[in-house]
Structures are given as C-alpha cells and as structure tokens.
Amino acid sequence: MFIGVILIFTWLILLLRYPAKALSVSLAAAVGLGIVASFVIWQDSRDTQRLSRLQLRLDYAPQQCPAGRPLLVLIDNGNNVPLSELRWQVAAYAPGDTVNLAEDTYTAPRYRGPGELLPGSQWQDCLPLPPLRAGYRPQTLEFRAEHLQGSFSG
Structure with missing residues (x-):
C-alpha cells in the first residue's frame, strides 16, 4: 500500500x-x-x-457409499472443453427452508472434483458430510453444492 x-x-x-x-x-x-x-x-x-453448464448432484446415500463418506457426488460435464479443476462447498437445507444447516468451520471438509473431466463424461465419488448443526439428521436434509470455483482447459 x-x-x-x-x-x-x-x-x-x-x-x-x-x-x-x-x-x-x-x-x-x-x-x-x-x-x-x-x-x-x-x-x-x-x-x-462453463460452470453453469456443469451438472453437480449431491445425494445422501449411505447404502451406496462407505460409512465415513455417505455423500454421493455425481458431476456431468456438459461443456465442449475438459474441466481441469473444481472446488465447492456443501450446503444442507431442510426441505422448503433457506437456512444453511451445514456449519462452515475450519475443520469442515474441503470438496474437490476430479483432476480432469473430459467433455460429455461423468464422475462419481463418495465424500464425507459437512458438520451439521445439532439436532438435524442427514437423511432429512437436501444437500447442494455452492460457491463453485473451477477452471477449464482451452
């Protein structure tokens, strides 16, 4: 300065x-x-x-995922260029509510996508849940990806 x-x-x-x-x-x-x-x-x-043409879906799926990582993530690259890097935050909402129930703490997991995702391809993985406010169960909440940051090749 x-x-x-x-x-x-x-x-x-x-x-x-x-x-x-x-x-x-x-x-x-x-x-x-x-x-x-x-x-x-x-x-x-x-x-x-380009980020708006990505389809990112989050589902609580303890039947399909390991115990410590019950959040199923599916990313579909609808762009005509490869996705190089993707980062996001997970928000949790009660149905019909607008209050984010996921706590944004320093120890909260950081979410990253695949290293490179070719055009028209999909990526799926299981990730850990963010810390939730007391009294809420993950099976009753809707999870959404917010604050997407990414870069593309080309």
Missing part, C-alpha cells in the same frame, strides 16, 4: 511538472489497463458460463 501511495504521489508531481508528457503516458497506461481489465472480465464470464 505504501508503494501505491508513492506511485500516485509521483504521478501527480510529474503531471503538474510535465503535463504534456505525463498526460500522454497516463493515457497509454489507462488504455493498457483497460485492455487487461476487459480480458480478465471476459475470461471470468466465460468460466462462469
């Missing part, structure tokens, strides 16, 4: 002392910064669209 203050102060001094040169350099820097910012915004919106 200190370096940023020094840079702004130096730029103001140069703008007052050499207005013609400093203004042209400032304009070129602003155009370059605008190009970089538009590229970052475009890439972020492209990743957001």
Whole structure:
C-alpha cells in the first residue's frame, strides 16, 4: 500500500511538472489497463458460463457409499472443453427452508472434483458430510453444492 501511495504521489508531481508528457503516458497506461481489465472480465464470464453448464448432484446415500463418506457426488460435464479443476462447498437445507444447516468451520471438509473431466463424461465419488448443526439428521436434509470455483482447459 505504501508503494501505491508513492506511485500516485509521483504521478501527480510529474503531471503538474510535465503535463504534456505525463498526460500522454497516463493515457497509454489507462488504455493498457483497460485492455487487461476487459480480458480478465471476459475470461471470468466465460468460466462462469462453463460452470453453469456443469451438472453437480449431491445425494445422501449411505447404502451406496462407505460409512465415513455417505455423500454421493455425481458431476456431468456438459461443456465442449475438459474441466481441469473444481472446488465447492456443501450446503444442507431442510426441505422448503433457506437456512444453511451445514456449519462452515475450519475443520469442515474441503470438496474437490476430479483432476480432469473430459467433455460429455461423468464422475462419481463418495465424500464425507459437512458438520451439521445439532439436532438435524442427514437423511432429512437436501444437500447442494455452492460457491463453485473451477477452471477449464482451452
């Protein structure tokens, strides 16, 4: 932050002392910064669209999964590019309710998807449940993936 203050102060001094040169350099820097910012915004919106084409389903399935990992996860990549990395948080809701019953603690499990998932393919795994608020049983709750973060190849 200190370096940023020094840079702004130096730029103001140069703008007052050499207005013609400093203004042209400032304009070129602003155009370059605008190009970089538009590229970052475009890439972020492209990743957001690709994440919306993923189908991620969470089911409490103690019959199909081992005892310590009863949450069945199914991911279907509906994109035309491979999924490189995927992270998410699990939320638990009572039917018809909007209060997240999964506690977000430091010791809560971190959820990650497959390393690479090709276009049109599926991935399935069993994962541990997040810690739930006291008094709630997992078989009565709906589990949802929230805060998806991911990257794609290509």
